[in-house]
Amino acid sequence: MSLLIRQGEIVTESERYVADIFCEGETITRIDKNIPSTAGIEVIEAEGKYVFPGFIDPHVHIYLPFMGTFAKDTHATASQAALIGGTTTFIEMICPNRSDRPLEAFELWLGKAQGKSACDFSFHMGVTRYDAGAESDFRDIVQRGVASFKVFLAYKGALGVTDEELYKTLSLAKQLGVITTAHCENADLISALQQKLLAEGKTEPKYHYWSRPPFVEAEGVHHLLAFAGATGAHVYIVHTSCEGALNMAIAGARRGLQVWVETLIQYLLCDQTDAEKPDFEGAKFVMSPPLRSKHNQDVLWDGLLSGTIATLGSDHAPFDFKDQKEMGRSDFTKIPNGIPALEDRVNLFFTYGVQKGRIDLHRFVNAASTQAAKLFGLFPRKGAIQIGSDADLVIYDPTYRGKISAKTHHMNLDYNAFEGMELEGRPHIVTVRGKIAVRDGQFVGDPSRGKFLQREPGHF
Ligand code: URP
Numbered sequence: 254m255s256l257l258i259r260q261g262e263i264v265t266e267s268e269r270y271v272a273d274i275f276c277e278g279e280t281i282t283r284i285d286k287n288i289p290s291t292a293g294i295e296v297i298e299a300e301g302k303y304v305f306p307g308f309i310d311p312h313v314h315i316y317l318p319f320m321g322t323f324a325k326d327t328h329a330t331a332s333q334a335a336l337i338g339g340t341t342t343f344i345e346m347i348c349p350n351r352s353d354r355p356l357e358a359f360e361l362w363l364g365k366a367q368g369k370s371a372c373d374f375s376f377h378m379g380v381t382r383y384d385a386g387a388e389s390d391f392r393d394i395v396q397r398g399v400a401s402f403k404v405f406l407a408y409k410g411a412l413g414v415t416d417e418e419l420y421k422t423l424s425l426a427k428q429l430g431v432i433t434t435a436h437c438e439n440a441d442l443i444s445a446l447q448q449k450l451l452a453e454g455k456t457e458p459k460y461h462y463w464s465r466p467p468f469v470e471a472e473g474v475h476h477l478l479a480f481a482g483a484t485g486a487h488v489y490i491v492h493t494s495c496e497g498a499l500n501m502a503i504a505g506a507r508r509g510l511q512v513w514v515e516t517l518i519q520y521l522l523c524d525q526t527d528a529e530k531p532d533f534e535g536a537k538f539v540m541s542p543p544l545r546s547k548h549n550q551d552v553l554w555d556g557l558l559s560g561t562i563a564t565l566g567s568d569h570a571p572f573d574f575k576d577q578k579e580m581g582r583s584d585f586t587k588i589p590n591g592i593p594a595l596e597d598r599v600n601l602f603f604t605y606g607v608q609k610g611r612i613d614l615h616r617f618v619n620a621a622s623t624q625a626a627k628l629f630g631l632f633p634r635k636g637a638i639q640i641g642s643d644a645d646l647v648i649y650d651p652t653y654r655g656k657i658s659a660k661t662h663h664m665n666l667d668y669n670a671f672e673g674m675e676l677e678g679r680p681h682i683v684t685v686r687g688k689i690a691v692r693d694g695q696f697v698g699d700p701s702r703g704k705f706l707q708r709e710p711g712h713f
C-alpha cells in the first residue's frame with residue numbers, strides 16, 4: 254500500500270519546510286505542498302511533528318563473541334529496538350577471531366542477520382589478521398558490498414592487529430577505495446597499566462579508567478594517523494571520548510589527512526563518576542575507551558556542533574549486568590566492555606541536544622543520519638528525504654514525555670545505563686522502505702523486512 258504523510262515539518266541536514274510526502278512501494282516518489290489522497294492509500298497525519306530521514310547507526314555490535322562471552326541481543330531484538338528508537342539502518346562490526354577465515358566470518362554474520370533483521374543493515378569488515386589468504390578474502394568481501402574495514406589497535410592478542418597488519422590493511426583500503434574505521438587505544442600501554450593496577454590490588458570497575466587514561470586514546474589516534482599519512486588511506490575514528498584524542502584528529506585533518514571522527518551518546522551523557530559507583534554498580538558503565546571526566550562532554554558537544562565530530566554512534570554492545578559484567582567482579586580487566594545504546598541514541602540526542610539547545614536540528618540529522626550515509630556509501634538512498642530515496646522516515650513527536658527504563662526497553666538486556674533519564678521526544682511512526690514498522694513505541698512491522706545493503710567502494 255502507498256503511504257501519504259501529510260503536513261509534517263520535514264527536516265534534513267540542510268532544509269526545513271512543511272510538505273506532504275508520497276511513498277510508492279519502497280521509495281519516496283513525490284514531495285509537494287498538497288498531495289491529494291486517493292482510495293487505497295494509507296494516510297499519516299503528521300501536523301505538529303517533525304519528519305526526519307531514518308537514522309543511521311554507524312557502529313553497532315549484535316553478534317559479538319567477546320571477552321569470553323557473547324553479546325546478548327539477537328538481530329531480531331536489536332533491530333526492533335533500533336526501529337522503536339528511530340534507527341532504520343545500522344552498520345554492524347564483523348569481529349572474527351584472529352584464527353577465523355574472514356570470508357567465513359562474513360558469511361556467519363550475514364547469516365545471523367539475513368531474514369532476522371527488521372531494519373536494513375550493513376557491515377564493517379573487521380580485519381583481525383592480515384596475510385595473503387586473508388587479503389584475498391577481503392578483496393572478495395569488498396566486492397560483495399562491504400565497503401569499509403574495521404581495525405582494533407586495542408584488545409591485543411584477541412581482535413587487535415600488529416603495526417605491519419595495520420600498514421597492509423590501510424594500503425589495501427587505499428587501493429580498493431574503502432574507508433577504515435579504527436578503535437584507537439595503545440594496546441601495550443593498556444596492558445602495562447592493567448598489570449600495574451592489578452599488582453597494587455586495584456581490581457574494582459573504577460580502575461578500568463586508570464588502565465586507559467586519555468593519553469592512551471590520544472596516542473592511539475596519533476598512531477593511526479601516522480599510518481594514514483603513510484598510505485593515504487581514509488580513516489574514521491570510532492568512539493572518540495576525550496579532548497586529547499579529538500585534538501589529535503583535528504590536527505591530522507589540518508595536515509590534510511582524510512580523517513573523520515565519531516563520538517557516542519554515552520560520552521555525551523555519562524561520565525567517569527558513573528563507573529566509580531560502589532557495589533560493583535560501576536561495571537554497568539565499563540566500556541572502552543572509558544567514560545571521561547565531565548569537561549570532555551562540552552568538548553564533544555562543541556565538536557558535534559562545529560562538525561569536527563562527524564557522526565554520533567551507539568557502539569551498542571549489550572552484556573547483562575547479572576551474569577556477564579559479573580565475570581569481572583574481582584578483576585576489572587574481565588568485565589565485558591560495552592554500554593548498549595542502540596534504542597536510546599536518537600531520543601537522548603534529541604532530548605539533551607536539540608531540546609536543551611546544545612545542537613540545532615540540522616546538525617542533529619546530519620550527525621545521527623546523513624553524515625554516516627555519505628561516509629559509508631549509502632547516500633542519497635539513505636539519510637535523505639528526496640525523490641528516489643528509500644522511504645525510511647521517522648515521524649517524530651517532540652511533545653512526547655517519558656523516562657528510560659530497563660523495564661520497558663526492547664533491547665535484550667537486564668539494565669539500562671540511562672535508567673531514569675527523562676525523554677523529550679520519540680518517534681510517533683517509523684517506516685522501513687515504505688512500510689510502517691513502529692507506532693508510538695511499539696513494533697508493528699515485518700520482523701524479517703531488513704535488507705543487506707551492499708555498498709560500492711570508491712565513492713570518495
Ligand atoms: O567497550 C566497547 N566499546 N565495547 C565494544 C567493543 C568495541 O571496542 O567497540
Ligand code: ZN
Nearest residue numbers: 436491492541
Ligand atoms: Zn572499540
Ligand code: ZN
Nearest residue numbers: 312314346568
Ligand atoms: Zn564497537
